[in-house]
Amino acid sequence: MSNHVTSLLRRKRLGVGFSAKSIILLMGDLASDDGSGIWASKPTMAKELETSDRTVQRNIHALIEAGLVSEVGKRKHKNGETIEYRIEVEAVEMCPDCKDAPPTQRHRYTQDVEREAQDIAPDRVSPLTERHPTPDRVSGVPPTECHPNQKKPNRTYCAADASHHGEFDFGSFFDRVWRACPNKDHWAATEEAVKALIDAGEQPGDVLAATEAYRKRVAGYDPQRIKLSQNFFAGDFWRAHVPAAEKRADPQKVLEARAADIRARKPWARTILPSQAGECIQENLITLAECRAAGINV
Secondary structure (H helix, E strand, O other): OOHHHHHHHHHEOOOOOHHHHHHHHHHHHHOOOOOOOEOOOHHHHHHHHOOOHHHHHHHHHHHHHOOOEEEEEEEEEOOEEEEEEEEOHHHHHOOOEOOOOOOOOOOOEOOOOOOOOEOOOOOOOOOOOOOOOOOOOOOOOOOOOOOOOOOOOOOOOOOOOOOOOOOOOHHHHHHHHHHHOOOOOOHHHHHHHHHHHHHOOOOHHHHHHHHHHHHHHOOOOOHHHOOOHHHHHHOOHHHHHOOOOOOOOOHHHHHHHHHHHHHOOOHHHHHOOHHHHHHHHHOOOOOHHHHHHOOOOO
16 A cells, blocks of 8 residues: 555545546555556445445546556456556646635734834844743743653653563564555555555564665566565565575673673763663663662663
């Protein structure tokens, strides 16, 4: 799916009617960022939109005549063939916006009760300042560096033995993998195959790197010689295209060196984050008391 194409379609007035607009929005949800890769069949779109196949066929034909959608190719299967469509993003961008920009209107503003009301124009010359241009000179209270009602950042310390790994966003990751696939076939089957790899413990970086490396390798090949997207990830074929891993430092040695600095109370030990010190505590390389003695608040 492409949030870029879907958002663009929603903002534009295409002039094709309600049914055709609904169909092209569904296509945008299935397309990549350049508008290609729409393999959904007409019966599938009819079921999702709760309409008839004939309605979908008629409106797709209208979109093609309007120059907003084009046919790219066909893929045969046991039930017939599926047509690949492409949304012409350039043509959609030429359509007018659904909402017109509101007019800019300046209102009269009273600068001083003893003076005549005047229009205040923005100052485009003076540099930005963090303080109010007319500070209070009566109460004697010095101006603050920030707004008094500004919300302070929520800074909370977690436990030393807590996990410090953020939640993995599979949706964004798969979007990148799908765009890198050289021969896109079935979106749902490809997503299921990639998800199975991640659930099995494979590194997302290796999966994406293998896909990009395979795309570069088969550039210019006949599409019949290129693996379909779901077949590329179904077996171990993708592993052969993982680039050679760069030589990395041993994580255990990094933790041991960090623990030694904390234990010796080195001057730079105070710059060690509580989460990094917590990793050393989890490996029983150092104690909580030693961290606090070195000035680390864990």
